[in-house]
Amino acid sequence: MTDQIELSGVNKYYGAYHALKNIDLAIRKGSFTALVGPSGCGKSTLLRSLAGLESISTGTLRIAGETMNKVPPRKRDVAMVFQSYALYPHMTVEENLTYSLRIRGTPKAEAKKAAEEVAATTGLSNLLGRYPRELSGGQRQRVAMSRAIIRHPKAFLFDEPLSNLDAALRVHMRKEIRALHDRLGATSVYVTHDQIEAMTMADHVVVMRAGIIEQQGRPLDLYDRPVNKFVAGFIGSPAMNFIPAIGGEDGRSIILDLGQRQAIGLGYAVEPGRKLIAGLRPEHITVAPADSGGLKVPVAVVESTGSATYITTATTPELAVVVNGRAEISAGETIGLDFAPAQLHLFDAQTEKRL
Ligand SMILES: Nc1ncnc2c1ncn2[C@@H]1O[C@H](COP(=O)(O)OP(=O)(O)O)[C@@H](O)[C@H]1O
Ligand SMILES: [Mg+2]
Known part of the structure; x- marks a missing residue:
């Protein structure tokens, strides 16, 4: 596969503010x-x-092999789909769809045919005569996407397109957008602050912080091997637990500090005395009998959704634990906690980088 969009050494300043830092x-x-x-x-x-x-301040942007730094938006052949739909309220769905073609002088009959074809792909065939105010949020979103599709762009650019929709519709539209992407064989770049959306929709996830790309890769690779504490805490829900720890004297263990100290044997070497942060996902902790010899902790909060039980411990730091289904546990009780040492993510306490 070829690269459709390439950025190398891209920086963007707004005045003195450095908004994008050396993006590759x-x-x-x-x-x-x-x-x-x-x-x-x-x-x-x-x-x-x-x-x-x-406009980017320094660096190079290429689309389909051509340098785009100085090319104006309408000549880049990419289509933006915004959160706010930006539909023309006084135009019907069909007129909204064909607007970009008509201003380029496409003959009326040809534009109409293009609108009908796209509408068939996006399930809008019966709505071509309606005005935006006569559509639901999901339908408006489909019109916004159809308007992009009709131009056959080199890439679709989405900026938080689902933020205005309610939770159930958002989940539905995620699948719809992804299915449409697959059907069209499109190249899509999708901006979201919602890591679940990113993880479920994308095949390549780029995690950013303060103008920097912290990590990029396949969704589950980011989940399995976050390169630093930031990515570890950002990907996954509920968020990863972080526990202060120190390298054990034997050079092959760590001591977790949860108010109580708990030695954990590792299958690999760690420098004795090294200050660490141990990350442990809530779904990787299991509840064990309190006398099973491992961690013994008091329970602060128990929340049940029916499908899962969320436990918060009364420790410092507190731990989140997720149990599938129901659990006969109540606040105030003391429980045992267990986990496989292989599920620990170790970060240097100073640099917060993965060991
Ligand atoms: N036109 C602008 N002028 C000055 N600062 C801007 C402008 N647009 C965005 N910024 C700043 O650049 C940073 C990144 O903004 P943005 O790209 O909109 O973030 P995001 O989409 O991730 O929420 C923010 O700190 C924002 O305040
Ligand atoms: Mg934004």
């Missing part, structure tokens, strides 16, 4: 790439730079 990124043709990170980390700036709505 290759987006393969046909891939669904998610840019994810907390609010303000530069996701929209990066996406808008691809579209040409922002």
Whole structure:
């Protein structure tokens, strides 16, 4: 597969503010790439730079092999799909779809045919005569996507397109967008602050923080081997637990500090006395009898959704534990906790980098 979009050494300044810091990124043709990170980390700036709505300060941007740094947005052949739909309220669905073709002088009959074809792909065939106000949120979102599809762009750029929708529709639209991407054989770049959205929709996830790409890769690779504490805490829900720890005297264990100290044997070497942070996902901890010889902790909160039980321990730091289904546990009780040492993620306490 070839790279459809390539950024090398890209920096973006807003005045003195350094919004994108030395971004290297290759987006393969046909891939669904998610840019994810907390609010303000530069996701929209990066996406808008691809579209040409922002100019990059230094570095190179290529689309389909051609340098785009100075090419205006309408000549880049990419299509943005926004959260706010940006539909023309006084135009019907069909007129919204064909607008971009009509301003380029496409004959009316040809534009109409294109609209009908796209509408058939996106399930809008029966709605072509309606006005945006007569559509549901999900239908409006489909019109916004159809308007992008009709132009056959080299890439689709999505900026948090589902943020305005309620939770159930959001889950539905995730699948719909991904299915559409697959059907069209499109190249998509999708910005979201929601790591679940990124993990479930994308085949390549790019985690950003403060203008930097912290890590990129396949979703489950990020989950399994986060390169630092930030990515570890950002990917996964509920978030990973972090416990202060120190390398054990034998050089092959760590001592966890949860108020009580607990030695954990590892299958590998760790420098004695090294200050660490141990990461442990809530779903990798199991509840054991209190007298089983491992961690023994008091329970602070028990929350049940029916399908799962969420336990918070009264320790410092507190731990989140997820148990599948129901658990006969109540607040105030003391329980045992168990986990496989192989499930621990170890980070240097100073650099927060994975060991
Ligand atoms: N036009 C602008 N002028 C100055 N600062 C901006 C402008 N646009 C965005 N920023 C700043 O750049 C940073 C990244 O913004 P943005 O890319 O919108 O973040 P995200 O989409 O990840 O929430 C933020 O700190 C934001 O305040
Ligand atoms: Mg944004």
